[in-house]
Amino acid sequence: MSTVVLGVGGGIAAYKAAELLRRLSEAGHQVRVVPTASALKFVGAATWAALSGQPVTSEVWDGADQVPHVRIGQGADLVVVAPATADLLAKAAHGLADDLLTNTLLTARCPVLYAPAMHTEMWEHPATRANVATLRSRGAVVLDPASGRLTGADSGKGRLPDPDSIAAAAFRLLRPGRAPDLAGRHVVVSAGGTREYLDPVRFLGNRSSGRQGYALASTAAARGATVTLLAANVSLPDPAGVSVVRVVSTLELREAVLAAAATADAVVMAAAPADFRPATYTGSKIKKRDDGSAPALELVQNPDILAELSSARPRSGQVVAGFAAETGDEHASVLDHGRAKLDRKKCDLLVVNEVGPGKAFESADNAAVILGSDGSVTEVPFGPKEDLADAIWDLVAARLR
Numbered sequence: 001m002s003t004v005v006l007g008v009g010g011g012i013a014a015y016k017a018a019e020l021l022r023r024l025s026e027a028g029h030q031v032r033v034v035p036t037a038s039a040l041k042f043v044g045a046a047t048w049a050a051l052s053g054q055p056v057t058s059e060v061w062d063g064a065d066q067v068p069h070v071r072i073g074q075g076a077d078l079v080v081v082a083p084a085t086a087d088l089l090a091k092a093a094h095g096l097a098d099d100l101l102t103n104t105l106l107t108a109r110c111p112v113l114y115a116p117a118m119h120t121e122m123w124e125h126p127a128t129r130a131n132v133a134t135l136r137s138r139g140a141v142v143l144d145p146a147s148g149r150l151t152g153a154d155s156g157k158g159r160l161p162d163p164d165s166i167a168a169a170a171f172r173l174l175r176p177g178r179a180p181d182l183a184g185r186h187v188v189v190s191a192g193g194t195r196e197y198l199d200p201v202r203f204l205g206n207r208s209s210g211r212q213g214y215a216l217a218s219t220a221a222a223r224g225a226t227v228t229l230l231a232a233n234v235s236l237p238d239p240a241g242v243s244v245v246r247v248v249s250t251l252e253l254r255e256a257v258l259a260a261a262a263t264a265d266a267v268v269m270a271a272a273p274a275d276f277r278p279a280t281y282t283g284s285k286i287k288k289r290d291d292g293s294a295p296a297l298e299l300v301q302n303p304d305i306l307a308e309l310s311s312a313r314p315r316s317g318q319v320v321a322g323f324a325a326e327t328g329d330e331h332a333s334v335l336d337h338g339r340a341k342l343d344r345k346k347c348d349l350l351v352v353n354e355v356g357p358g359k360a361f362e363s364a365d366n367a368a369v370i371l372g373s374d375g376s377v378t379e380v381p382f383g384p385k386e387d388l389a390d391a392i393w394d395l396v397a398a399r400l401r
Contacts, residue, residue, distance in 0.1 A: 004024050004031045006020065006032070007088075007101045007105070008048070008081075009085040010041065020080070033049075033052050034056075045057070073106070078112075078173055081112070089116065090127070092105050115240070124157075136226065141224045143241025145159055146238070165218075172223070180224030185224070185265040187264060188230065190231075190269050190270055193232055193271065194206075194271065195274070196274045197281060199282040204276070210234030210271075211363070214236050215384075216389040219393060220393060226243075227243065228245065230253060250274050254303055261315070262315065327354065335369060342373065364384065367381055368388055372395065
């Protein structure tokens with residue numbers, strides 16, 4: 001059983017932390033809630049004490065004989081701050097300690113996870129952005145807030161991420177060996193399958209659901225990275241703490257990848273871009289013919305984004321990883337095809353999936369062999385796609401070091 005400190009800031013989203021507390025407690029963790037004085041104006045101490053089974057105070061003077069301002073942080077396996085207000089982020093970044101929570105943050109030597117919530121203008125202010133950058137540079141995990149309805153009639157970026165998403169990030173940090181080893185890194189992940197439209201109704205596409213790419217994005221965020229997720233026609237909810245850019249076609253994906261890669265330490269191409277697109281697009285729906293014949297479809301080849309990115313390397317030391325969905329045939333095995341593709345693409349890592357019924361596409365689980373340009377071979381057994389994602393980030397992080 002791990003000891004988790006749940007710090008609660010003074011924002012309207014404080015009530016959502018009660019659900020986060022339930023998630024953490026039901027997972028078997030001992031949770032000590034440390035609210036700010038402002039947080040107690042939104043949710044009272046009695047609620048936190050009843051839900052956690054632990055004493056609750058915001059003052060360093062309560063129970064002074066136990067030295068709580070030091071002991072709570074020292075004994076924690078993880079500190080989660082939700083909601084993390086602009087004021088709290090500023091105090092944490094500058095090492096201020098004027099209440100029990102900020103003292104706890106200074107004494108904690110475990111991973112710290114911040115889930116911000118504030119109005120859009122506050123999140124986008126240069127001071128807040130600088131404070132977030134400072135915290136991330138020190139190894140803290142600061143999720144990006146979600147977009148949606150804020151206090152009153154306002155909408156925008158600044159909404160507290162969903163409690164389930166925050167809990168998922170917390171659980172990943174509590175796993176043995178899952179330190180925030182990507183803190184201070186910018187990573188780019190592509191996910192989903194591109195669509196190449198023939199007319200306003202029909203398109204060429206593939207079966208990719210985007211689950212593996214989304215697993216890569218969420219695990220990277222939990223490991224401290226700043227994550228840009230390029231989502232091609234994915235209907236999954238946005239991962240907490242991730243900046244999502246939506247694309248449709250392979251050409252749009254290429255443009256987005258090259259733009260995001262300019263500042264990225266690592267790029268993982270988990271999307272399934274279409275190899276071909278129609279030579280022409282028909283502005284109105286293509287009709288059936290009375291004689292029963294089908295129209296001829298002329299295709300042109302799309303650019304090879306992974307190969308282009310691997311050769312360009314817009315940033316020194318950048319790690320590039322790709323995916324290969326393969327089947328064996330009379331000429332070669334799945335791994336033989338994968339090795340040939342790794343040689344052609346010139347990337348650092350290639351994740352080779354054998355596709356088929358119940359494999360790779362549209363599934364919550366996956367198995368793969370990760371080939372390295374250095375000749376390494378890493379087998380990842382069948383299991384949740386998050387496990388494969390962590391295995392990929394382990395290899396990426398090692399190369400970044």
